[in-house]
Amino acid sequence: MISVKNLSMSFGDFKAVDNLSFDIKPGDIVGFLGPNGAGKSTTMKMLTGFLNPTAGEIRIFEMPMPESATAIQKQIGYLPEGAPAYGDMTPLQFLNFIAEIRGLKGENKKQRIKEVIEQVELGDMLDRPIENLSKGFKRRVGLAQAIIHDPDILILDEPTDGLDPNQKHQVRELIQNLSKDKIVIISTHILEEVSAVCNRAMIIAGGKMLFDASPEELVKRSKYYKAVGIHFSKLADISGLAELEGVAEMEVDSQSGKVTLFPDKDVDLLPVVADYIQQRNLPVDTLYTEQGRMDDVFRMMTTEGAL
Ligand SMILES: Nc1ncnc2c1ncn2[C@@H]1O[C@H](COP(=O)(O)OP(=O)(O)OP(=O)(O)O)[C@@H](O)[C@H]1O
Numbered sequence: 283m284i285s286v287k288n289l290s291m292s293f294g295d296f297k298a299v300d301n302l303s304f305d306i307k308p309g310d311i312v313g314f315l316g317p318n319g320a321g322k323s324t325t326m327k328m329l330t331g332f333l334n335p336t337a338g339e340i341r342i343f344e345m346p347m348p349e350s351a352t353a354i355q356k357q358i359g360y361l362p363e364g365a366p367a368y369g370d371m372t373p374l375q376f377l378n379f380i381a382e383i384r385g386l387k388g389e390n391k392k393q394r395i396k397e398v399i400e401q402v403e404l405g406d407m408l409d410r411p412i413e414n415l416s417k418g419f420k421r422r423v424g425l426a427q428a429i430i431h432d433p434d435i436l437i438l439d440e441p442t443d444g445l446d447p448n449q450k451h452q453v454r455e456l457i458q459n460l461s462k463d464k465i466v467i468i469s470t471h472i473l474e475e476v477s478a479v480c481n482r483a484m485i486i487a488g489g490k491m492l493f494d495a496s497p498e499e500l501v502k503r504s505k506y507y508k509a510v511g512i513h514f515s516k517l518a519d520i521s522g523l524a525e526l527e528g529v530a531e532m533e534v535d536s537q538s539g540k541v542t543l544f545p546d547k548d549v550d551l552l553p554v555v556a557d558y559i560q561q562r563n564l565p566v567d568t569l570y571t572e573q574g575r576m577d578d579v580f581r582m583m584t585t586e587g588a589l
Pocket residue numbers: 293298316317318319320321322323324325363
């Protein structure tokens with residue numbers, strides 16, 4: 283369990299993290315979202331003991347940070363932003379080095395190195411200097427070092443940044459496979475990653491917590507949640523749609539001609555709209571209910587403040 287109370291971090295007069303409080307329990311995969319400079323990396327650095335907070339309290343498995351930093355760090359795997367490593371070492375040398383620092387020895391060490399190399403699919407790159415690897419493979423090296431001691435907590439700062447779509451998919455799968463009964467915190471700018479991997483989303487901006495609930499809850503805050511989309515096959519009189527009971531607003535996309543009807547709160551618009559279309563025999567190609575858009579909520583929260 284990670285327990286954070288009133289956590290703040292200032293650099294001079296500038297408050298990068300401002301009074302954050304949250305608990306994270308095993309099984310939680312938390313997507314840490316926020317615009318550039320929101321305070322995500324700074325928070326992760328405090329959780330991992332790389333920075334000491336200017337105020338507040340962090341307890342991890344009942345131990346206080348930074349007083350019990352060494353004991354806590356044994357249970358944490360950390361991928362810092364940009365996946366730093368020693369560039370002149372090969373992945374094999376680097377993983378050997380990290381495994382030794384993590385206290386692994388002999389057969390156990392060999393076995394774990396073999397396992398993580400398989401898990402992150404690094405097999406073909408073991409003997410090249412890390413500085414000569416592509417961004418994606420450097421990130422895999424970073425992930426491998428983070429998981430080599432099979433930690434209970436994984437803190438991954440932008441683990442899929444710079445990866446191609448296939449690699450992104452692989453890393454997400456890997457995180458999901460690793461995450462059983464563990465605490466995983468990943469920071470990301472990729473909103474779809476949060477719905478794909480996480481069961482909890484936290485949004486911070488200006489160092490403050492704006493949202494902390496499930497990705498499904500986040501999507502429900504979208505203006506588009508349960509909005510009804512209509513594509514017409516040819517020009518039609520749509521003026522009556524905006525007047526239907528339960529319609530709060532109508533939007534027409536001037537390029538595609540798509541019509542979106544936004545419902546009043548908790549109204550299921552689809553049957554009403556379908557009836558209307560049928561009665562008037564309107565030329566409709568597609569009619570559907572939208573799921574909500576994470577990017578829309580994210581933009582609204584981080585540019586207009588908390589909802
Ligand atoms: N050591 C430092 N000294 C001064 N300011 C710092 C320091 N570290 C971070 N900051 C500032 O604190 C703020 C938060 O930075 P942080 O790296 O935590 O943001 P982030 O949410 O991780 O951003 P990004 O998504 O761009 O990585 C930024 O304005 C940054 O410039």
